[in-house]
Amino acid sequence: MTDEPQLSASEAADEPPQPDPLRSVYTNTLGDILKQTGVSLAVSTYQAGKVILVRYDPETQTVNTHFRAFGKPMGIAADATRLAVGGVNTVWYYRNMPAVARKLEPPGKHDAAYLPRRIHVTGDIDIHEMAWDADGELWLVNTRFGCLCTLDADHSFHPRWRPPFLSALAPEDRCHLNGLAMLDGRPQFVTALGETDTPGGWRADKARGGLLMEVPTRRALLRGLSMPHSPRWYQNRLWFLESGEGSLALANPRAGTWQTVAKLPGFTRGLDFLGPLAFIGLSQVRESATFSGIPLVERLTERTCGVWVVDIRDGRVLGFLRFEEGVQEIFAVSVLPGARFPELLEWTDERLKHSYVLPDEALAAVPDALRE
Incomplete structure (x- = not known):
């Protein structure tokens, strides 16, 4: 069981007001988890x-949501x-500069500062998940072209892998390739919403x-999944989200089966x-053709949006x-490991x-007074 939710901390007073009221509530236990583990989270909402x-x-002893x-x-x-x-058509690169964090106001509060370093323009390839490999190269799930790709200075993207059932490299979202899991620093597992080879073909059997x-x-390795996303190899096991069910699942690739850990x-x-x-x-999912007919929509008339913390040992929230x-x-x-307040x-x-x-x-040529 979780504590009753309380209102989260608002943005810093010196920041301009948001055009939309980005209001959230949270359980006290989430604050305890972040405090005890010494981490923070980076969350994207397109x-x-x-x-x-x-x-x-x-x-303030509160959970703070900081928007960019x-x-x-x-x-x-x-x-x-x-x-x-x-x-939408860009990858933004940042580096953590702790020396800059120490100079942010108020003094001593921030322990990480991610500074922008460069931008790569890919064109509209509908970038989904991304991960670095063992050599520090960034891999992208290029959903529009149905491939895994990397980036270089001369090209929009460099296709490196695509499913065998895709007959062409075309910007047609044929199978909705979306998730990427690394193993030993190399791309190992992916998820897709359909084993299809026609423009938007995955939509016909998305459920x-x-x-x-x-x-x-x-x-x-597994078929018959409901809109799978986010495969991860963790603690020598293969996890993924069966999004259409609203669940966290554990795969048994040898048997071709999976089990639900939490709904x-x-x-x-x-x-x-x-x-x-x-x-x-978690997403509410829109009342649209894309999400109609999936088990989650049939199970819940009202769905919620946010971040949930689950104990993977027993599925408890x-x-x-x-x-x-x-x-x-x-x-x-x-x-974000080791970043309590980035x-x-x-x-x-x-x-x-x-x-x-x-x-x-x-730095040896920089005067001591100017050197951090």
Whole structure:
């Protein structure tokens, strides 16, 4: 059981008011979890055009939701030093600069500051999940072209893998490839909403046409899934979200079966882990043809949006953050390790003009008074 929800902390008073009331409530247990683990969350919502930092404020002892505007943000790849966000036709790259965090107001509050470094323009490829490989190269799920791709300076994208049933590389969203799981630093598993090879063909059997595939062998490991997303290899087991059921599931690839670990009150999409905890994004899902006829809509007439915390050992809900207004859909949820109270600087932030990051060998030529 979780505590009764209480109102979350509002944005800092010196920030301009949001055009929409992005109001949320949360359980006290969520604040306890963030405080005890020393992490925060990066959450994307393409519907609201925001990346949200969910963090615990030790001064007010509340959970704080900190919003930054992006153009249709979906996939997030993040760790203690890097953060990348995939948008409608762009990938934004950030680096964590702790020295900058120490200079933010109020003094001593921030312990991480993600500064923008570069932008890559991909064209409209409907970027879904993203992940870094063992060599530090970023892999993207290119949903519009139905492939996994990487990026380089000369091209919009570099196709690296696509399902064997796709006969062409075309911007037609033929199977709605969407999820990516890494194993030993290499792409290992993907999810798709259909094993189809026609423009938007996955829509005809979206309720049960989903599949989970192994990248190296190009084999389908599971079929008959309801709108699967967010495959993850964690603690030597293969997890995924069966979004059409509103559930967290555990796969048994050898048997071609899966089991439901927890059923939640929304369209599950966006997943990350920390110890025995799963952080799961929930969406209300629109009343539209895309989501009609799926089990979740038939099970629940009212669905919710937010981030839920589940104990993967027994499926218990330990806490949640629920959006009351302004945010109806979540795509990605990513744990920011070692970042209790991070900042995400905007591209127009004046502080970027005076923040310089140099190689160690170059710092030797910088006067001591100017060196951090």
